[in-house]
Amino acid sequence: MAQSVDLDQFERAILAALQKNARQSVQELADRIGLSTSPTWRRLKALQDAGVILEYVARLDPAKLGYGQTVYANVTLAKHNRDALQDFEKAIVERPEVQQCFSMTGSADYIIRVVVQDAAHYERFLQEVVFTNPAVQHISSHFALREVKNTSALPL
Incomplete structure (x- = not known):
C-alpha cells in the first residue's frame, strides 16, 4: 500500500480545484488558491512528482x-x-x-x-x-x- 503524503492547505486547495477542473492554467489555479504563480507551479510539480496526481483525463458520457x-x-x-x-x-x-x-x-x-x-x-x-x-x-x-x-x- 502506498504511503500517504502530508498536505498543507495550499496543496489541498490545488487538488480540490484540479478535481473540479483539471484544464485550468497555473495562473488560474494560483488566483483560485491565493498564491502567486511560481509557488503554485512548484507545489503542483511536487504533487505530480510524488505521485499524488496520477494523470489528467477527460470524463466522457458513456x-x-x-x-x-x-x-x-x-x-x-x-x-x-x-x-x-x-x-x-x-x-x-x-x-x-x-x-x-x-x-x-x-x-x-x-x-x-x-x-x-x-x-x-x-x-x-x-x-x-x-x-x-x-x-x-x-x-x-x-x-x-x-x-x-x-x-x-x-x-x-
Whole structure:
C-alpha cells in the first residue's frame, strides 16, 4: 500500500480545484488558491512528482458514446495459483470495456465494472473473456439500473 503524503492547505486547495477542473492554467489555479504563480507551479510539480496526481483525463458520457449499460460482476476463481491469477488479470486489463477491476476479500475474488452497449455486448464479453478462461469458476453479474452518483473526486 502506498504511503500517504502530508498536505498543507495550499496543496489541498490545488487538488480540490484540479478535481473540479483539471484544464485550468497555473495562473488560474494560483488566483483560485491565493498564491502567486511560481509557488503554485512548484507545489503542483511536487504533487505530480510524488505521485499524488496520477494523470489528467477527460470524463466522457458513456451513454452518448453508445455504452448505455454498466455491469458489476463478482468473479470467483477455481484456481488461485500465480499463473492463473496473472492470466485472468491480463485478460481483464486488455479489455477496454472493463473500467475497473479490484482483487477482493470475501466471497468473490474480483469485482469488475464493465461498460457495454447492451446485454448482447455483455454476453459477447463473457464468451470471449470470462467463459474461455480456465481459472474462472463463477461469475455473478449485476446490471446497474441508473447512476445515482459517479465521481472521481476524493474528499480533501
